[in-house]
Amino acid sequence: MFHRKPIFDEVRLLLGRGFASGEVAALDRAIDTALAQDSESLPAGHTLGSAGRTLIRNWEGCAKRRADGLFEAYPDPGSQDGRPWTIGWGSTGEDIGPETVWTQLHREGHFAEAAVQFGKWIYNDGKVLEGLKRRRAEEAALYLTP
Numbered sequence: 316m317f318h319r320k321p322i323f324d325e326v327r328l329l330l331g332r333g334f335a336s337g338e339v340a341a342l343d344r345a346i347d348t349a350l351a352q353d354s355e356s357l358p359a360g361h362t363l364g365s366a367g368r369t370l371i372r373n374w375e376g377c378a379k380r381r382a383d384g385l386f387e388a389y390p391d392p393g394s395q396d397g398r399p400w401t402i403g404w405g406s407t408g409e410d411i412g413p414e415t416v417w418t419q420l421h422r423e424g425h426f427a428e429a430a431v432q433f434g435k436w437i438y439n440d441g442k443v444l445e446g447l448k449r450r451r452a453e454e455a456a457l458y459l460t461p
Contacts (some may be wrong), residue, residue: 395440
């Protein structure tokens with residue numbers, strides 16, 4: 316049996332509030348889709364739309380885009396030591412470093428798990444940034460909207 320409570324608890328923390336009934340239904344659908352879908356294909360409704368693109372581009376620049384359309388990682392301009400390394404429109408992670416190059420493909424399809432990850436990227440120099448925390452909650456909510 317798959318337990319949804321940890322996902323709901325984490326998203327509740329991200330949002331800083333409880334859920335509206337429509338949000339519960341949207342999160343349930345996202346979890347159901349993630350559990351049922353094949354990891355080789357994306358289900359309908361889980362692509363980045365214009366609202367998501369606008370939200371991200373309001374918060375991020377897209378440094379290091381090469382002429383061939385690929386992206387190179389760059390040091391975070393807001394931290395003293397350059398970490399975390401960033402790529403594309405603000406993506407960070409332990410696997411991103413000076414030699415990382417990405418395409419624009421999104422193929423993993425683990426949507427419910429991905430929504431939880433937004434809340435982990437709210438720190439700079441080891442401190443929570445309230446603006447970044449609000450941004451990640453907004454991104455997670457939009458990401459889960461069909």
